[in-house]
Structures are given as structure tokens and as C-alpha cells.
Amino acid sequence: MRPMASTAFELKGKTVFVAGHRGMVGSALMRRLAREDADLLTVSRSEVDLRDQAAVNSWFAGKRPQAVFLAAAKVGGIVANNTLRAEFLYDNLAISTNVIQAAHANGCEKLMFFGSSCIYPRLAPQPLREDSMLTGLLEPTNEPYAIAKIAGIKMAEAYRSQYGADFISVMPTNLYGPGDNYHPEYSHVVAALIRRFHEAKAAGASNVVVWGTGTPRREFLYVDDLADACIHLMKTYSSPELVNIGTGEDITIAEFALLVAAAIGFRGEISFDTSRPDGTPRKLLDVSRLGRLGWRAQTSLQEGIQLAYRSYLADSRWTARVAACPDQRAQGRSQNTRR
Secondary structure, X not given: OOOOOOOOOOOOOOEEEEEOOOOHHHHHHHHHHOOOOOEXXXXXXXXXXXXXXXXXXXXXXXHOOOEEEEOOOOOOOHHHHHHOHHHHHHHHHXXXXXXXXXXXXXXXXXXXXXXXXXXOOOOOOOOEOHXXXXXXXXXXXXXXXXXHHHHHHHHHHHHHHXXXXXXXXXXXXXXXXXXXXXXXXXXXXXXXXXXXXXXXHHHOOOEEEEEOOOOOEEOEEEHHHHHHHHHHHHHHOOOOOOEEEOOOOOEEHHHHHHHHHHHHOXXXXXXXXXXXXXXXXXXXXXXXXXXXXXXXXXXXXXXXXXXXXXXXXXXXXXXXXOOOOHXXXXXXXXXXXXX
């Protein structure tokens, strides 16, 4: 393995493009970058479809960003990944290919590519080390998405090797927080459970059904912690080796469901639909490399769930169908304002 490098990169005064700025990760990056005194660039899908090579090339030629956070992606939970397999593969391959090439062609000084912990083999030794990639078979339910992300990582690696481009890749663990997708079918587990327990409480339901057996273990990272880690790495890290970003701690889905229920105030029973897929048995990242680089997560899981729930209550896109109790709604708004 080549030694890790630490090279100072100043974001202050730079033109910085956040691809996917409206997503959960992108919006967290925007919040964090606001403290860096950078010139932030964004573009909506209606203006430039990142799957359109000609449009991406034209936009980069005109704007010439000096730094790029490639957080744009088609994402979703286990059902979305397994159902929309062609779209998850094509869309993510196209986005990665177009943005990385355009960044290189137009003089980008530094680019960060966002992978996903699903790139690691289904049965890789735990906790997952960065060098586990491509050592075994992937989890079948999200294989197309994982393959697209692996291709993006290898593309960033190749541009660094061939052209000397300062392109780096990071591997976030399971994320949650403001900006999450609470779609009833296509959401990730944290958002799905927050919505399910909230609606059950509002409806006075006595039971909430959680998909799967409840036995898989997962690691969860609050998205604003991810953004802080990414800014730290963008400013201090330059190497072809991947960097896992997580907490280094995991929990069973059953235990996590109890935490969410407690945060929301649901006091009914929890049952498990074992006909639904579990996915990978365990997914915990080895974050020792990140620790050696001087960063660790600050938001506890209990605190993060509370913050995520307040954000959910404040977002009328998801709560319009089920009215929350007035005192809950007021509390959510006021505490969001203080954040």
C-alpha cells in the first residue's frame, strides 16, 4: 500500500461545486461549506442533467470550479435498489463518468467522490476495511448501485494515476438526518422507521411492523457529521486510498427500532415481517484510518435521531398526510431554528 498523504488544500476563496446540493449529503455539505468563505456553485437538474455528457461538459467549461464534491447520485433503500436495478446502474455510472471527466478536462484542482459502504463484499470480514473492496461477492439486492460506485472510485483512482489529478474517494456509512427521503417504499431504514413510528403514534396504532428479522447490524452516521469529515479530508488528505467515514459502532435493527420508537414517543408493540429481505448481515466500517487523520464523529445516535425527527416534523412534504400533535410540531420548529 502506498503511504497516505496529507496535503493542505485551502477552500477559502475557491470556487466550489457541490453536485447534488439538494440531496441529504449535498445540503449538509452546503451548510458546512458556508463556514469556509468559499464561492459555492450549484446547479439544478432542470438546468443541467448530470447524466447528459454534453450538458455537463458545457457547464464545467463555463464555470470551471476549482473544487468539486461529487455527492450527486440516485439513491434509495433496499426495495428501491432491488426494484430499479437498471436505473441505479445507468444513472450512477453516467453521473460519475460525466462529472469526473469534465472536472479533469476543465482544470479542477481537487475532487471528492462519494462511494457507499455497499461497495464492500456481502460477507467481508467485519469491521469493513478499505482494502476489502473487490475481494468477494456483493450483496445481491444492491449490486447495481455498488458496481456503479466501484466504477466511480476506480475512475477517480485512474485519473490520479494517469494525470496526477488530486481526486479522492470517501466511503460513508448509513446516513440519516435533515434532507432524508421519507418515501414509504423507497426510503432507507432510519427514515422509514421515523415515518412509520410517527404515523403509528399519530393514528393511535398499537403495533409497528419492521421489515426483516431485526437481527442485521448497522452503523449510522448523522449527515452533518459526514459533512464535517468531508471538509476535513478535502483540506488535509490527498491519496489514492479510500477513506471510510462512520462512527465505528453498530447496532441491531431491532435495537435501533426501539431507539426510534422512544425518540418519537411510540409506546406500542414492535413486530418483524420476516418475509422482507434483511440485506447484508452486518455492515460496520473500520474507521481507524479516519481516526489517524484526526477526525471522529461527534453526534450520538440518540441525539441524532432526535434531530432527524425534528427535521422530519418541520418538512411538510412528508408530514402533510398525518397531523402531528401541536406541541410536538412547535417543539420541532423551535429547536430546528436554534440549530
